[in-house]
Structure formats: C-alpha cells, structure tokens
Amino acid sequence: MTDALRPRPRAGATAVIEGLGTWVPPRVVTNDELAQTLDTSDEWIRTRTGIIERHFADADMSTLDLATEAGARAIKSAGGAQVDAVVLGTTTPDRTCPGTAPEVASRLGLPNVAAFDVQAVCSGFVYALAAGVGLVAAGIAGRVLVIGAEVITPFMDPEDRGTKVIFGDGAGGVVVRAGEPDELGAIGPFDLGSDGEHSVLISLPAGGSRVPFARDQPDRKDTYFFMDGREVYRHAIPRMVTSSQIVLAKAGVDVADVDRFVGHQANARILDAVAERLGIPPERRVVNIDKYGNTAAATIPLALADADLSAGDRVLITAFGGGLTWGSTTFTWPDLTSA
Amino acid sequence: MASAVYDRVAALLVDRFGVPVDDINPEASFEDLDLDSLDLVEFSLACEEELGVRIEDEEAENLATLGDAVTLLESKGATVQNS
Numbered sequence A: 001m002t003d004a005l006r007p008r009p010r011a012g013a014t015a016v017i018e019g020l021g022t023w024v025p026p027r028v029v030t031n032d033e034l035a036q037t038l039d040t041s042d043e044w045i046r047t048r049t050g051i052i053e054r055h056f057a058d059a060d061m062s063t064l065d066l067a068t069e070a071g072a073r074a075i076k077s078a079g080g081a082q083v084d085a086v087v088l089g090t091t092t093p094d095r096t097c098p099g100t101a102p103e104v105a106s107r108l109g110l111p112n113v114a115a116f117d118v119q120a121v122c123s124g125f126v127y128a129l130a131a132g133v134g135l136v137a138a139g140i141a142g143r144v145l146v147i148g149a150e151v152i153t154p155f156m157d158p159e160d161r162g163t164k165v166i167f168g169d170g171a172g173g174v175v176v177r178a179g180e181p182d183e184l185g186a187i188g189p190f191d192l193g194s195d196g197e198h199s200v201l202i203s204l205p206a207g208g209s210r211v212p213f214a215r216d217q218p219d220r221k222d223t224y225f226f227m228d229g230r231e232v233y234r235h236a237i238p239r240m241v242t243s244s245q246i247v248l249a250k251a252g253v254d255v256a257d258v259d260r261f262v263g264h265q266a267n268a269r270i271l272d273a274v275a276e277r278l279g280i281p282p283e284r285r286v287v288n289i290d291k292y293g294n295t296a297a298a299t300i301p302l303a304l305a306d307a308d309l310s311a312g313d314r315v316l317i318t319a320f321g322g323g324l325t326w327g328s329t330t331f332t333w334p335d336l337t338s339a
Numbered sequence B: 001m002a003s004a005v006y007d008r009v010a011a012l013l014v015d016r017f018g019v020p021v022d023d024i025n026p027e028a029s030f031e032d033l034d035l036d037s038l039d040l041v042e043f044s045l046a047c048e049e050e051l052g053v054r055i056e057d058e059e060a061e062n063l064a065t066l067g068d069a070v071t072l073l074e075s076k077g078a079t080v081q082n083s
Helices: A031-035 A042-049 A063-077 A101-107 A121-137 A196-201 A229-251 A268-278 A296-305 B004-017 B037-051 B057-061 B066-075
Strands: A014-023 A027-030 A053-056 A085-089 A114-118 A143-150 A170-179 A187-194 A260-263 A314-321 A325-332
Touching: A014 A063, A014 A121, A014 A187, A014 A296, A027 A031, A031 A042, A042 A268, A063 A101, A063 A143, A063 A170, A063 A296, A085 A101, A085 A121, A101 A114, A114 A121, A121 A143, A121 A170, A121 A187, A121 A296, A121 A314, A121 A325, A143 A296, A170 A296, A187 A229, A196 A229, A229 A268, A229 A314, A229 A325, A229 B037, A229 B057, A260 A268, A260 A296, A268 B037, A296 A314, B004 B037, B004 B066, B037 B057, B037 B066
Parallel strands: A085 A114, A085 A143, A260 A314
Antiparallel strands: A014 A170, A027 A053, A143 A170, A187 A325, A314 A325
C-alpha cells in the first residue's frame, strides 16, 4: 500500500464511509425445517417476526471466519484501502478471552494494527461504529474497519422456540476514513445509551466471571442464550424512537428527509412500530429480516447492503439490544459498490 | 360501557391496530379483535403512551375482554386529557 492511500490521522477529522462488505454462511434454514423439531409453524414465525429463512454457520465456522470474510469484502469495496484499526462488534466472540478482532486483523494481513471487540449485543454494530468514528475523530486512526459479526446459532436452546427461530448467523462491515463533514459518506452525530437494570432480559448466563463454565456446572439452561421477547419488545420501541429523534435533532435533519431507515432487524413488527412513531413511510423502511433473521450485531451492515442505496441518500440507523443498550446515527451514503 | 377511557382505547384499536369499528364492544376478547400476543404488548405500550398507565405483561395475559382492559386501566388511574 502506498502512503497516498493512507489518510493521515488528524484530530477533529470527520469519519466518512468508503466501503461496505457482507458475508453469510451458505446454509439456508427455512421455517419449515425448524418446525420439524419445534412446536411452531411457518405461519406463526412469519406473522410474529417477519422471518422466512435464516443462515446457519457450519459446525467448523466461527465468528472469526465470518468477520474475516466480511472485512475483506469491505476493504475491497473501499478500493483495497490500508486500514489502521479493526473494531469488531460481536456478542459471540470465538472465545471469552481474548477478543476476536486481533485475529481478524492478522488474517486480513494487517499486522500490528489496533484491534478490539465491542460487546453491545444487538447494538454492537452501532457501538463499534461509534468507536471507529471516535478513533478517527481523535486522530488515533486514519482509516478503520468496523465489523458486526455473529455465529450465534450454536448458543440457541434447541427447545426454546422463542429464540431458536429468530436468530441467524452473518457478518458485515464498513470502512471509514478521516475526511470532511461535507463529503458524501460523512457520519453525523451519535446517540448511545444503556439500562443495566434490565440486563437479564437478554443474556447468556454461564461462561462469565459470575457463573464460570465447568467449575460450577451451571444449569443446562444457563449455557444457552435467553431472551424475554415480550419485555424486550416493550423496551425496544420507545428506546429506538427516542434515540432516532435525538440523532436527527443533533444532526439538524428533518425526518421527512430520511431516505432510508435502517433499524436493527430483530422483528419486522418492532421496525414497523418504530417507523410508524417516527413518521417514516413504509417505502423508506429497510426490512430484510425475512432473509437473515436476527443476526445481532450484523443486521445493520447486512440491511445496508440490501437497502438499494444511491449516492447522497440520507440514512438513519438505530439499534437496540442486550445490556440493555441502544444507539443511533445518521449519514449520507457515498458513491460505492458494496462487496 | 361508556367512558372517556373506553372511547380512547376504542379509537386506539381502530387507528393503530386496524380493528374494524363494528367489532369493538366491551365483551370482545383480544382474539375476537384479531390481536395476538405481540399486539397485546404493543397495545400495552400504546396505553402507556396515551393514558400514562402501564399494563404489565402478567396483567395483559389475564385480560379476557376489552372491557376488562378498560376496567384495569381505570383502576390504575388512567385519565383522558382533552386535547
């Protein structure tokens, strides 16, 4: 890589999107396939969630594999640009320790770059993007690869129809570089928030410092991902609405000028309820949960890739997830070809 | 069952959930109104937004009819502000 391809880190720079890449594992799992082992049906899953199919990673694939594929594609989309930091949003790292991002960087041929994971569950991509934007704005990095990736399906309780049918595996990433606020792709203000009072609503209890694996022989249930879907539904709607309104106000953007509303794909009905309250008409809402289910930190880049974006489009992204956490930002779409 | 809260809840079901006006009566169950469990969560949220009263999930599960919901909301102090 030549130095010309490497924007000099500069405090006060605006982060600008210049690449988008995604990857999902090839195996497609239909609702009917899940209904063979669970007391559910294609009709129930479609009407409650909007999901028609999702992708499952093969047994020998991990988050590292998906993140590396998506990261390589994002870099390709950015014209092969040299990056100097990798931020990975994931709630399913390859191991509890260490983080997965350093290994992603190594596999991508980026030795010695800054690399770390961000754990904000389904808000992981927005939080990771905020971290990437922060590295650029602080002059710590000139170009950052921000990835959201999950191999989450192995953590699903095969007996829990409330989660097993909802989640899928996938990955997506963007490249951001130091630039100017008036460029296409310039990322605007963020709103991030959390409410740890409700940490139990979305959790995987075992394997952390409170209930270590093996030594305490945790309950079988504790080794699986848990979600109180209805209570999450209730929290998700007002949080995403308020967070979206805050970033639009900070950015001075009228909701009528939002061309594409890209919300975390947890449930099609949550997205509609949020968009309704924001006043965003159906044709501007991006919904691709039918293809991928809920891929946690990967939903937003996967949805950006399906958003039929043109250069100059005003995009609003918002997410909500375990923690609880939520976050939003807005940007214009640059002239790029996703990979 | 004429009350300001009932009228507001009825309007909310029509406007936000597309329930046909003619189907709405105090004896109607949520199933009669074609509302599933997630609609019920959203109904609770809408009541909270419009009437300032929260219906908990456990309470929602025990509501047999629309009339029960209005009675619960009124017992929790739901009031309708004239706008």
